[in-house]
Amino acid sequence: MTDDDFLLLNPGPVPVREEVLAAMGEPMVSHRSADFEAVYERAQDGLDYVFECSTPDGESTSAGGTSIVLNGTATMGMEAAVANLVGDGDEVVSLVNGKFGRRFARIAERYTDEVVRVDADWGESIDVADVEAAVSDDTALVTTVHNETSTGLVNPTEAVGEVAAEHDARFVVDGVTCIGGAEFRVDDWNVDVALTDAQKAIETPPGISAMYLADGVEEHLDGESAPFYEDLDWHLRKAGQHQTPFTSAVPLFRALAVAVEGIESETMPTRIERHRRQAAAFREGFVGMGLDLFSNPDGESELSNTVTAIALPESIRGDADDFFDAVAERNVSISGGQAHLGGEIFRVSNMGSLSDEQILRGVRTVGEAMGDAGVDVDLEAGLDAAEAELE
Amino acid sequence: MTDDDFLLLNPGPVPVREEVLAAMGEPMVSHRSADFEAVYERAQDGLDYVFECSTPDGESTSAGGTSIVLNGTATMGMEAAVANLVGDGDEVVSLVNGKFGRRFARIAERYTDEVVRVDADWGESIDVADVEAAVSDDTALVTTVHNETSTGLVNPTEAVGEVAAEHDARFVVDGVTCIGGAEFRVDDWNVDVALTDAQKAIETPPGISAMYLADGVEEHLDGESAPFYEDLDWHLRKAGQHQTPFTSAVPLFRALAVAVEGIESETMPTRIERHRRQAAAFREGFVGMGLDLFSNPDGESELSNTVTAIALPESIRGDADDFFDAVAERNVSISGGQAHLGGEIFRVSNMGSLSDEQILRGVRTVGEAMGDAGVDVDLEAGLDAAEAELE
Structure with a gap:
């Protein structure tokens, strides 16, 4: 070098290993073939490890959950999480101290008129007391960005998750630029849906993203309230068969399978x-x-x-x-x-x-x-x- | 062989040429780099040719339009077209004689309560008289699938486009499994938005799709009425800079650029x-x-x-x-x-x-x-x- x-x-x-790039060059197969289902299952198994065991000691922090791969970048995942969990009139509390926090709030505003922003200057910390003041028993969903890419700040996800849990609000966390490279604790932080992207710490080329749905959150999903392409009930049903509802980006799923296996090897x-x-x-x-x-x-x-x-x-x-x-x-x-x-x-x-x-x-x-x-x-x-x- | x-x-x-597969193996670059913008521009130029010149004599059938690439399969494109062109209460007429025609109707039903289906048994022809009876001056949008993949039937797009134009309704045509391999006429058929997918007659691996917006349709778009990830105003704005609103699937765009250049060479x-x-x-x-x-x-x-x-x-x-x-x-x-x-x-x-x-x-x-x-x-x-x- x-x-x-x-x-x-x-x-x-981010840079991608040769082995991951090479996985994309295989001849095409149908996304409904057993060949492809095996690829998706490998990707899911590796993602389960990453979402569940992102701790300094490698211990799991999730009692159970499901990893799914989305044929779109993490912004699609952010929208899918919000759109499946809220309907018009539901209250969403969105923490905003950077570009991606703001994106979450803007997405939420497409699905409900009741979006409460908890703001801080970009690059400054969110005050957890402000979150406590904003979240109530009427809150359906709290959104936060754990690792705010636009400022390089890690937000107080654990403390915010506690507030959400106290009020039985769902908690969706954008872990896009940290999961796979930094600590992330699902149950300890009361996370219902965690999001990451292939092209960040997972070290896969861009185009697809992944979502982890903690056990129980599926009861709160309403796929009909979401965009057709982002219906999570449908995605979950197909993920059980190691497939996606629509055609999968076969080369990118192959790359992802190799990449997450690499993460598991490295630990x-x-x-x-x-x-x-x-x-x-x-x-x-x-x-x-x-x-x-x-x-x-x-x-x-x-x-x-x-x-x-x-x-x-x-x-x-x-x-x-x-x-x-x-x-x-x-x-x-x-x-x-x-x-x-x-x-x-x-x-x-x-x-x-x-x-x-x-x-x-x-x-x-x-x-x-x-x-x-x-x-x-x-x-x-x-x-x-x-x-x-x-x- | x-x-x-x-x-x-x-x-x-579908099978993909070695050269197209190989294009995916290049090292990663930023989707905001000049390197990537050049790739997107090559893809757009090739797509312009395919959308405009899909005729037996190679003559153009479009007075002008814009090709954009979507980071999702054609179902996302179908939804984007509908969601940006109709709001709640707008009337949509959807032709249904196969799985993909039905998909268009189901997508439309997420955006308006006024969806009128013109049905025929799957594998049978749509009766244009039924379309004439269904479309009125109140119709905002007519959807059809030109080449119905589920049955192998080509629908009467030209005749339906005439009906749509008579009533000044927008006309969105799914050309997913024919554009790049069969005749397709934009202006002659009064098409406002044409859709195709990378993984069909364009001969690129799956995961991305393309849309052609005929000149003038942009006035009818309302990106705010669409899912955040599918906001076509935003996509069009970024496409002018040879970029996408969110991160692009870099390897798939590279493959697409090579594939459409191959189509242009073959004619x-x-x-x-x-x-x-x-x-x-x-x-x-x-x-x-x-x-x-x-x-x-x-x-x-x-x-x-x-x-x-x-x-x-x-x-x-x-x-x-x-x-x-x-x-x-x-x-x-x-x-x-x-x-x-x-x-x-x-x-x-x-x-x-x-x-x-x-x-x-x-x-x-x-x-x-x-x-x-x-x-x-x-x-x-x-x-x-x-x-x-x-x-």
Whole structure:
């Protein structure tokens, strides 16, 4: 691996192993064949492991549930969860402190007029007291984004889940950019539906996503209230036969089966530790060279172990093309800020089984590109700090 | 190519060329990169050709329109078209003489209470007089399936489009299992939205689909009335930048770009003629050996040039496992009937750039399997009749 190789550090799609890419090249089969059903079953078995055992000690945190694969990205999963669990007039409480939290609220507004947003500035923590004030026995559903990709902040899912459970509200959690790389606890956090995407910490090409329905939530589903393509009663019925209601994206399901088997081989505890260590190296590397973290967690929030958001220095804020161009010239792909954070921050991901050398290359690339853009950073101090975390 | 090779004759997913499969194996890039935008633009250019020039002489039948790619199969496209064009209370007239026509009606029923079905028995022709009686100036939308995959019948799209246009109703046409392999005329048939799927005559692996919006229909779209994931205003806006609103299925878009470029190289007139000739060979082959076609076109209907449906002989109807097993033992995959046609018919496709030898192998396989199942057929007569069509 030389510095000339393309290095993908976006928070999705992430780099994918050769073995996973190769799985897509097999000749086509029918999505109603036994061949395909075996692929779907392998994907479900691996997803069950990932959804249930994402703990530092590998212990299961779910008394039972069902993994299903959706032929659409995680936004479709977010919509499917909301649309099957609420009807017009039902109250939804949506936590919003980033782009994906806002997306959940916007989706909910298509299905009910009663959406209560609990807001915080993007990059700031949600106040659990605000959630307590918003959720009542009238609340049908609470939505949150566990790992907010737009800001690199982990929201207080455990505490919010307790509030939801106290009021017998369903709890849907977007774990899209953390599940497969970070701790996630289904029953301990009172999660009814957990969502992830193939193209994030699961390390599969984009196009499909996965959902875990904890036991019992199926009683609350109403597939008829949802879009036809997102009817979860139908999806669950077909998933029992290792099929999807409509045609499946056969190559992507094959890739997913290989990818989740890889996760099971590596084990979740090893992956969680790797992501924790590499995210710390990114953070310490950037801070060590003189940059500032964007997010300000307090209370029950934390910084993400899969996505790092850094404030662009004052001197290039709002006009950072030179910086981003200098990164791209080095054959590295990173992300800017989304929505009103465009021009305010940059973001890197450590999902996708990166080597420690690739993490250091990311730190070095950002430091050099800052220099090219006229920002004075101490690259060596940053690299030293990152290396110290990786040891 | 030996008889031991797996031969996929299902009406989707269809066999895919090596070059198309190989395109999926490239390393991942961001769906917001210039690299990806170039892929999407290639796919759009090729789709423009297919949607606009599907004529025996290659002439365009559209004064203009926009091709977009959806990150979901054609059922998502069917729903997106309906949901963006009607709101509650709007009247939809849906033509139903097969599974996919019924699907359109069921989708429409999720968006309005005013769905009028124009029915015919599955496999029988829709009576255009019934359509004339059903459509009025109050009709917002007419839906039809041009090539009904479940029965192998081509519906009278031109005549129905005239009725829709007379009443200024929008006209949405499912061309899923014909576009790319058969004649399709946008303006001549007054089509506002045409749908196809990657995995049918476009010869791409399943998981994504495409839509052609004729110029002017955008004024009638209301993305807010549709599911969040299917908001066509948003899709159109992003398609102008060669992007999708959410993450794109990068490998499948790459495959699609290669596949549609292959169609452009072969040209639509050549493809239409090939599909016409090979479908005739299937029909004559099966009839020649003593089997009966399932569909009974009359009036303005025709038999399909991409999908052939054959009635199972009386002696094995309802219990045709021996026949289907004998086909599978020969390493060939065909389809049974769907919904209430299960046990009544079998179906084969000639989509997917099959060779004439593969068509003849399909005829021979069915004839031999009929023999194994105790049905007396004249295989040699069938093969002779098929060969005569292929000459």
